[in-house]
Amino acid sequence: MIEPRESKATPPGIPRWLKLFGMVAAAFLVLVIILHLTGLVGMGHHH
Amino acid sequence: MVMPPGLRKFALTLHMVTSVGWLGAVATFLALAIAGLGGRDAGMTRAAYLSMDTVAWYVIVPLSFASPLTGLVQSLGTPWGLFRQYWVLLKLLMTIPSTLLLLVHMGPIDYTAGIAAKTGLSGADLHGMRMQLVIEASAALFVLLTATVLSVYKPKGMTRYGWRKQNMERSIAQP
Numbered sequence A: 001m002i003e004p005r006e007s008k009a010t011p012p013g014i015p016r017w018l019k020l021f022g023m024v025a026a027a028f029l030v031l032v033i034i035l036h037l038t039g040l041v042g043m044g045h046h047h
Numbered sequence B: 001m002v003m004p005p006g007l008r009k010f011a012l013t014l015h016m017v018t019s020v021g022w023l024g025a026v027a028t029f030l031a032l033a034i035a036g037l038g039g040r041d042a043g044m045t046r047a048a049y050l051s052m053d054t055v056a057w058y059v060i061v062p063l064s065f066a067s068p069l070t071g072l073v074q075s076l077g078t079p080w081g082l083f084r085q086y087w088v089l090l091k092l093l094m095t096i097p098s099t100l101l102l103l104v105h106m107g108p109i110d111y112t113a114g115i116a117a118k119t120g121l122s123g124a125d126l127h128g129m130r131m132q133l134v135i136e137a138s139a140a141l142f143v144l145l146t147a148t149v150l151s152v153y154k155p156k157g158m159t160r161y162g163w164r165k166q167n168m169e170r171s172i173a174q175p
Helices: A016-037 B005-038 B042-076 B086-104 B106-119 B127-153 B160-173
Strands: none
Touching: A016 B086, A016 B127, B005 B042, B005 B127, B042 B086, B042 B106, B086 B106, B086 B127, B106 B127
């Protein structure tokens, strides 16, 4: 079983994969907001 | 508190079964949502939305509670911890809001299923809401796939809290 380990003496920073994930998540949120604002997706659109 | 190996395996099995089951149920829900959206036949559409309601209430909702709960047990009962590694923390931050959002969106699912049961749905009926179900199920599937990938790859990255705890434990072990 792999165990978590960090050997450096200095406090760890935010890993690169997490920064990338954050950017993708932010882009996705913006897309969702745009879709809602333009009325393409959302509740209450009973045609 | 670290669990003994036997209990740890059992907890891991429970967490895997509930998490992958949740993923599979959401994939099924998405397939039905797409079938319901594109269905020209009222009978097919009615069947799709009624099945979605049943799958959501009896499979997705219970698993959306079971998966984070077994995950909590798994993280707190192993050296990984809940706040020590970014990947564990990220999974928590993704799954808890997903469960809450699911509960909020059970209303539109019930509503659509109710209308489908009474009148059947076709063409443009409730199109916005039906489209929303497809998009939400796609987003949920993406979140759950991401959580699965994180669990398998366990990308490196310790939080400051995890780092402090690790140093503390080391200093206790080697005075």
